Amino acid sequence: MLAYIGLGSNLNRPKEQIKNALITLNSTKDVKVVGLSSLYQSKPIDDLKQPDYINAICQVDTHLTALELLYVCQGIETKQHRVRExxxxxxxxxxxxxxxxxxxxxxxxxxxxxxxxxxxAFVLVPLAELEPNFKVPVLGHIQDLIAKLDITKLIKL
Known part of the structure; x- marks a missing residue:
């Protein structure tokens, strides 16, 4: 099964956090990272007072169920000291x-x-970088979805 995972970080060297998450994800049994977008810098949602985010999308080939993949992702977040305040x-x-x-x-x-x-935009633009003609289940063509957003503040690194 091909799946797409969004990665984001804005604390403790965000680029390193994303790199470490990708390494752990790729070393997980039954998960193989097969694609990675560029990194993008984005502002926090609702202009909250915090550092800008670094975001990316990775494509994985997996034999895990969606819930098993979710648990893997949550385990990586825990390992990297994600706090949900x-x-x-x-x-x-x-x-x-x-x-x-x-x-x-x-x-x-x-x-x-x-x-x-x-x-x-920090999800759709990197996803379109990997799959420019992608049709998102239920939601429609990726380019049509991007056209509805302001992508001017998204910075490709």
Missing amino acids: KKWGARTIDLDIIIYGVKVIASKQLIVPHLQMINR
Whole structure:
């Protein structure tokens, strides 16, 4: 199964946090990182007073179920000292399953495609870098989704 995972960090050397998460993800049994977007710098959501984020999207080939992949991602966040104090707060690392094949999942633990992806240039632009003609399940063509967003503040590094 091909899945796309969003990575973001704005604490403790964000580029290193993303690199470490990718290394751990790739070394996980039944998960292979097969694609990686460029890094992008973005402002915090709602202009919260915190450092800018570094974001990327990776493509993984996995034999794990979506929930198993979620648990792997959460384990990596814990290993890298992610603290969940407040919604959209600063973080060492954030891993979100954005897409899991063509599946639509709506459970208490996981919603895929990611609910907020259509509002986030830092998700859609790197995803389009990997898959420029991608059709997001239920939501539509990636280029149409990007056209609805202001991407001027997103900086490709």
